[in-house]
Amino acid sequence: MRRRTFLAATTASLAATQLAGPAHAAGATVGSTAGRHTVVARFWGAMPTGVTVSRRGRIFVNFPRWGDDVPFTVAEVRNGKPVPYPNAEVNREDPADLAGHFQSVQSVVVDPADRLWVLDTGSPLFAGSSYGGPKLVAVDLRTDRIVRKILFPPEVVPTNSYPNDVRFDLRRGAEGMAFITDSGGSKGVIVVDLATGRSWRRLTGHPSALPDAQFLPVIEGEPFMVRPAGGEPTHFETGSDGIALSADGTRLYYCPLSSRRLHSVSTAVLADPDATDAEVAATVEDHGFKPMADGLESDDKGRLYGGDLEHNTIWRRNSDGAYQTLAQGSDLIWIDTLSIAPDRHLYAIANQVNRQALFHEGRDLRRKPYLLLRLPLDAGPVRLA
DSSP states (O other): OHHHHHHHHHHHHHHHHHHHOGGGSTTOOEEEOOOOOEEEEEEOSSOOOEEEEOTTOOEEEEOOOSSSOOSOSEEEEETTEEEESSOTTTTSOOTTOTTTSOOOEEEEEEOTTSEEEEEEOOOGGGOOOOTTSSEEEEEETTTTEEEEEEEOOTTTSOTTOOEEEEEEETTSTTTOEEEEEEOSTTOEEEEEETTTOOEEEESTTOGGGSOOTTOOOEETTEEOEEOOTTSOOEEOOOOEEEEEEOTTSSEEEEEESSOSEEEEEEHHHHTOTTOOHHHHHTTOEEEEEOOOOSOEEEBTTSOEEEEETTTTEEEEEOTTSOEEEEEEOTTOOSEEEEEEOTTSEEEEEEOOGGGSGGGTTTOOOOOSOEEEEEEEOSSOBOOOO
């Protein structure tokens, strides 16, 4: 009874915040050009999280193994349907061959050289990973063959880590650098030298990468909390998640999922394996309020994009720091990954994460289909090559 009374009281106290929206939060200014999004594909099976689009318009998505029946964790969307990519065999979960198979993929990203990179958490059901599971895998889109595999050592990706999303700057080092958010474990950012495969951690445990204390959003009219069947509700605490590179490649933007704050850090210092933690932390900038967002994206005009999970919208943060609503609708339930494609459209996954059983005392309230959406832009993707 005490728990239900608490939830009801919290809902009432936060209702004004939810209805007010980001225009009234921290003095942000929001314009609106909502209502232009269209549905590209509908998914009637497992829940997707990531999306990316190649130069030729090939669309790739992924389905992490969080509990749904996931016959393949990476797919190409062909004629509106997901097809295992690059083949069914590599998508087969195989605890006996962690490095040879995709275990549970959280993100797929086409880099500026038009290669598909697959970010495998190696942690089905969030059960923890072992060496060989967490990895970054490149697929040549001309041949549809795996051409590179980078395994993360345990000191970089401990068993309780959760590599979440990735961005690439191919101008740095001999063959480029990858930047990855770690939303699990001690949180932070992982940096990968693509030439050598060497990786290292940055911002581990830094306040900018951690969930905000006692963060309590309101989604679909109720406080969003972890509510296990038969247990007491607890705050949802997920760290560094969304990630995007500035148009000039000098800054890496990132945000914890359990937060309404946006930060950035110098990519030059991140990419220096000899930089100290203090030197990295000295370059962190707090950019103030942003809506509660899962993924982030950036365009070649220096603007950022994300979803507002509390208001079913997609927003753009302009170069002056003002926020603009680009799309809004009852179908935009939990905007996850966003990706700007060469066709000058923003693609986004709406996957109803908040309706999972974990948040509703064991009741799965998701209603299929999950959606892949897109909306037109006046800009293209950031290409650092």
